[in-house]
Amino acid sequence: MPRFKERAAQPSTNALNSESVDPDHTTLIAKRYLISRKLGRGSFGTIYLVQDIKAAAGDRLKVLKEIPVGGLKPNETVQANQEAQLLSQLHHPAILKFYTSFLERDSFCIITEYCEDRDLDCKLEEQRAAGSWLLEAQVTEWLIQLLLGVHYMHQRRILHRDLKAKNIFLKKNIVKIGDFGVSCLLMGSCDLATTFTGTPYYMSPEALSQQGYDAKSDIWSLGCVLYEMCCLAHAFEGHNFLSVVMKIVEGESPCLPERYSAELNTLLQRMLVKDPGSRTSAAEALRSKYIEENMQSIKHKFSSMTLQDRTSGGDQDAAQILKAMQRKVHLQTLQQRAEVQKMTPRERMRLRKLQAADEKARKLKQLAEEKYQENCLRMRELRCRHFQTVTVDVLTDTREERAINLHQPAPPLDSHSAGPAGSVGDEIAAQLCRPDLMESDIPEDPLTAEAYYYEDGFESCSEEEEDEMEENEKDMKDEDESNMEREAYDTFSHTYGQDGDLEAMVWHMENVLDSDPTGAGAEEIQPSPRGPGHINTTMARSRIQRMREAVTQRLGEDVFQRVYNYLREARRRRESELDVREALSRMVERPSDCFEVDQLLYYEEQLQEAQGGS
Numbered sequence: 110m111p112r113f114k115e116r117a118a119q120p121s122t123n124a125l126n127s128e129s130v131d132p133d134h135t136t137l138i139a140k141r142y143l144i145s146r147k148l149g150r151g152s153f154g155t156i157y158l159v160q161d162i163k164a165a166a167g168d169r170l171k172v173l174k175e176i177p178v179g180g181l182k183p184n185e186t187v188q189a190n191q192e193a194q195l196l197s198q199l200h201h202p203a204i205l206k207f208y209t210s211f212l213e214r215d216s217f218c219i220i221t222e223y224c225e226d227r228d229l230d231c232k233l234e235e236q237r238a239a240g241s242w243l244l245e246a247q248v249t250e251w252l253i254q255l256l257l258g259v260h261y262m263h264q265r266r267i268l269h270r271d272l273k274a275k276n277i278f279l280k281k282n283i284v285k286i287g288d289f290g291v292s293c294l295l296m297g298s299c300d301l302a303t304t305f306t307g308t309p310y311y312m313s314p315e316a317l318s319q320q321g322y323d324a325k326s327d328i329w330s331l332g333c334v335l336y337e338m339c340c341l342a343h344a345f346e347g348h349n350f351l352s353v354v355m356k357i358v359e360g361e362s363p364c365l366p367e368r369y370s371a372e373l374n375t376l377l378q379r380m381l382v383k384d385p386g387s388r389t390s391a392a393e394a395l396r397s398k399y400i401e402e403n404m405q406s407i408k409h410k411f412s413s414m415t416l417q418d419r420t421s422g423g424d425q426d427a428a429q430i431l432k433a434m435q436r437k438v439h440l441q442t443l444q445q446r447a448e449v450q451k452m453t454p455r456e457r458m459r460l461r462k463l464q465a466a467d468e469k470a471r472k473l474k475q476l477a478e479e480k481y482q483e484n485c486l487r488m489r490e491l492r493c494r495h496f497q498t499v500t501v502d503v504l505t506d507t508r509e510e511r512a513i514n515l516h517q518p519a520p521p522l523d524s525h526s527a528g529p530a531g532s533v534g535d536e537i538a539a540q541l542c543r544p545d546l547m548e549s550d551i552p553e554d555p556l557t558a559e560a561y562y563y564e565d566g567f568e569s570c571s572e573e574e575e576d577e578m579e580e581n582e583k584d585m586k587d588e589d590e591s592n593m594e595r596e597a598y599d600t601f602s603h604t605y606g607q608d609g610d611l612e613a614m615v616w617h618m619e620n621v622l623d624s625d626p627t628g629a630g631a632e633e634i635q636p637s638p639r640g641p642g643h644i645n646t647t648m649a650r651s652r653i654q655r656m657r658e659a660v661t662q663r664l665g666e667d668v669f670q671r672v673y674n675y676l677r678e679a680r681r682r683r684e685s686e687l688d689v690r691e692a693l694s695r696m697v698e699r700p701s702d703c704f705e706v707d708q709l710l711y712y713e714e715q716l717q718e719a720q721g722g723s
């Protein structure tokens with residue numbers, strides 16, 4: 110029984126069960142997310158629009174994907190959290206931002222960016238309904254963004270496994286691929302992820318014939334999306350699950366209609382090559398002449414759009430200057446980066462240590478300055494108060510007492526604090542200030558504080574430590590690059606809001622266009638095959654259960670059971686597609702409605718096999 114139904118029975122305690130459960134929208138999830146409304150239901154869980162009350166204004170709308178997981182084992186949770194941590198560190202304008210994930214009341218929750226313009230599937234449906242086509246310029250613009258996003262993820266060894274129009278979102282005409290890397294995170298085992306998350310129409314021949322899944326399989330799916338953008342229909346259609354599978358594995362790849370250029374069609378053919386070894390990669394596709402030429406013009410278009418936005422209602426010169434400054438900062442960063450890359454690992458490590466020391470010294474100096482100012486203020490106050498006391502004493506004390514007060518200064522504390530001819534007030538103030546100094550151990554003088562840190566901290570790094578650190582050099586370099594990307598992305602998105610995506614896209618296009626044209630160093634790293642991995646049968650079962658419920662609802666309990674029993678036997682007897690279609694048309698009005706029953710049987714078979722093999 111899925112969680113949602115269980116939850117509906119106890120509305121007062123759950124915010125995640127339906128649109129109406131939390132009418133006041135007052136229940137906080139994970140202490141920061143307020144449900145605004147339900148967006149839809151997917152094959153794994155339900156999607157909600159939420160308000161992140163801890164986010165900055167203007168950045169509050171996010172999406173919560175709630176996936177019922179039942180009793181996940183602790184090791185499954187740990188693995189999911191590690192994967193989630195990795196995904197949250199990725200930043201690309203064409204990749205739907207994955208913020209975080211957590212477990213809440215037996216549900217695995219994922220928080221992502223919200224795309225108000227819905228998904229590509231909806232967009233294509235609108236075109237179909239209006240009887241119109243997408244212009245090639247629009248198709249190419251989206252395709253380039255998709256290739257950039259896929260290339261970025263493949264370089265980081267992350268596969269999608271379920272690329273389809275429904276997983277591509279639109280935000281102010283920028284496309285964003287959702288659920289990248291999420292299938293493995295949910296399924297625990299990547300093999301099982303391919304089987305249970307892939308959508309048949311987009312699955313590659315090698316994935317369907319169980320010959321493995323790699324980066325090229327994602328490219329096949331992207332080819333299917335390209336075809337769909339041009340023809341508003343699936344690249345491989347069929348009346349039932351098996352006929353679609355047969356067309357993908359054995360049939361001819363379709364061509365684009367003549368209203369699209371031969372170059373775009375050639376690219377499609379390269380993406381739909383049956384043999385994954387001969388199929389194009391995202392990096393190769395991005396280096397093709399057709400894509401490069403279009404990328405140049407899209408880059409100029411995006412650059413001028415951001416410039417225009419900033420100039421509307423503002424000073425054009427200022428925007429030009431801002432743009433030039435941005436470019437300069439970008440170039441300086443690249444230049445500095447190039448210089449750093451020329452250094453030996455040891456030099457780079459020293460530079461890093463110096464930079465870290467500089468930063469700490471700067472902070473200490475700032476702290477010392479603040480303390481210094483604070484002490485000066487307190488000294489002035491004390492002097493002032495003492496002066497008042499002395500004045501009062503002068504009026505009230507006896508003559509002898511006055512003599513002690515005025516002519517016998519207190520013994521100096523030490524040469525440092527007493528001062529050459531310190532007055533009584535100075536001495537008392539010094540005495541009172543001293544405990545502060547001893548307490549913090551930070552020299553009062555800002556310059557001394559700076560030197561103090563270098564003496565104390567920097568030299569304490571031994572050569573052995575340096576050697577050890579050198580081993581981590583590559584990891585740190587990768588981290589640096591990823592930090593740079595994140596900083597660039599954060600700067601773009603925080604400074605320019607929606608424009609940030611355009612700016613970031615231009616930045617990524619420039620990187621691809623400026624990269625070595627021979628392709629050296631641009632090779633995509635094949636995603637690392639994971640070990641056998643445990644099989645998250647809970648997720649697979651939950652996926653099957655949800656599918657069964659959805660089909661039963663559509664066909665009705667009785668019809669579903671009849672179709673299910675018939676298809677199971679027919680598949681076992683290997684009946685021909687024609688016989689199956691005829692038999693199904695006697696049971697239901699539209700045999701195509703049984704597509705998912707077929708798929709369900711396939712899933713059940715796969716799960717049984719996986720369990721037997723695990």
Ligand SMILES: Nc1ncnc2c1ncn2[C@@H]1O[C@H](COP(=O)(O)OP(=O)(O)OP(=O)(O)O)[C@@H](O)[C@H]1O
Pocket residue numbers: 148149150151152153154155156172205221222223224225227228275276278287
């Ligand atoms: N980040 C998002 N921004 C806006 N709408 C979203 C977002 N994520 C999902 N949706 C919407 O929520 C609904 C369900 O989405 P979800 O991705 O779970 O299901 P799906 O794509 O239909 O199926 P599957 O689970 O097989 O991918 C869809 O209508 C989708 O457009």
